[in-house]
């Protein structure tokens with residue numbers, strides 16, 4: 001195995017796949033390391049049709065991923081799946097995996113994306129598949145005749161309230177702030193729906209249920225407390241960047257997103273970041289693949305100058 005490739009790409013979502021393919025196309029040797037069993041990243045959790053990627057439409061993220069994977073097959077780069085990168089070193093540049101392999105590349109591209117934020121309550125992970133939903137759109141049939149609790153106040157929370165509300169007997173949305181951040185048209189529809197209750201200035205203090213989700217305990221305005229019995233729970237409280245590998249090494253913003261320049265280079269020379277992990281403003285597939293191409297082009301230019 002080559003331990004000194006030109007580039008190590010960390011993460012096999014749209015940004016990482018694009019970056020590795022562009023590296024190969026530009027004549028650079030590249031190794032892509034992805035912790036999941038298959039590349040594609042968040043594409044695997046998109047159930048909506050994808051209509052906003054220029055020139056390519058797909059019925060859902062899995063169909064889009066299949067198309068992306070067919071495309072990248074023509075480019076020769078090494079892929080290590082099921083492998084998590086544990087650390088990055090800057091001097092000298094090094095990438096270490098959890099299985100103890102170490103690479104000494106000329107450049108690193110971090111394309112580790114984002115993860116859904118969690119409440120941090122017991123039951124949130126343990127009861128997944130036992131009443132705690134992973135997806136509203138993908139599991140809407142399960143909501144038939146049920147009471148669903150949704151936590152969050154942005155587009156994802158309210159859009160899921162509308163989707164699940166088509167089937168559920170009742171949906172209760174619990175949001176910790178006074179105002180909802182969701183776009184006005186979603187919010188207006190949710191307010192008008194007869195079976196959607198919107199609770200503000202409230203937060204969960206416990207998820208109840210041992211074998212199955214049974215309900216939640218909620219703290220409300222002015223120190224009030226309440227216990228709500230329900231059948232299903234969906235948490236949609238935003239995303240956090242997977243930037244731990246650069247914490248203490250490169251500049252991050254207050255929310256942990258990686259600062260990059262116009263070439264997708266971080267504050268550490270020859271460490272690049274692309275896609276959602278470096279893009280709080282426009283977390284989209286087209287931005288991710290574009291940033292991957294930018295990073296590869298910039299690295300190729302830098303290495304040819306040496």
Ligand SMILES: Cc1cc2nc3c(=O)[nH]c(=O)nc-3n(C[C@H](O)[C@H](O)[C@H](O)COP(=O)(O)OP(=O)(O)OC[C@H]3O[C@@H](n4cnc5c(N)ncnc54)[C@H](O)[C@@H]3O)c2cc1C
Nearest residue numbers: 011013014015035041042085112113114275276283284285
């Ligand atoms: C429900 C939903 C709907 C969406 N709909 C659209 C849409 O319609 N149009 C659109 O343009 N965008 C949409 N998006 C956003 C789009 O999916 C993202 O912008 C895009 O996937 C970002 O790509 P990425 O490569 O930066 O990150 P990701 O897709 O998050 O991929 C990151 C990869 O890095 C891997 N990784 C993380 N840490 C490590 C590590 N330490 N070691 C190894 N691997 C690691 C992860 O396993 C993951 O595979 C949607 C997202 C969601 C969740």
